[in-house]
Amino acid sequence: THVLTKFSKVKRVTYSTCSIYSQENEQVVETILDQFSDTFQLVDFLPEWPSRGQTERTRACLRASPDDTLTNGFFVACFERIIKMDIQ
Numbered sequence: 001t002h003v004l005t006k007f008s009k010v011k012r013v014t015y016s017t018c019s020i021y022s023q024e025n026e027q028v029v030e031t032i033l034d035q036f037s038d039t040f041q042l043v044d045f046l047p048e049w050p051s052r053g054q055t056e057r058t059r060a061c062l063r064a065s066p067d068d069t070l071t072n073g074f075f076v077a078c079f080e081r082i083i084k085m086d087i088q
Contacts, residue, residue: 013079020073026058029077043078
């Protein structure tokens with residue numbers, strides 16, 4: 001939340017953990033979406049990546065687990081600022 005509130009010109013923010021736990025991953029993303037849904041949205045990047053976020057709202061996030069990807073496990077979410085057009 002610090003980056004999303006203190007850097008007014010930021011366009012994209014990547015949130016990444018080396019964790020497989022939902023409370024450090026999806027739950028954090030859900031909280032951010034609840035607080036900033038009018039200014040930021042999730043970017044669905046690397047659509048070919050097979051393992052995604054565990055909730056409907058976090059499907060755009062990447063997830064890796066030791067069993068599926070032979071890694072230690074990680075999670076990545078990318079938030080992008082919603083550009084609002086002034087129509088006059």
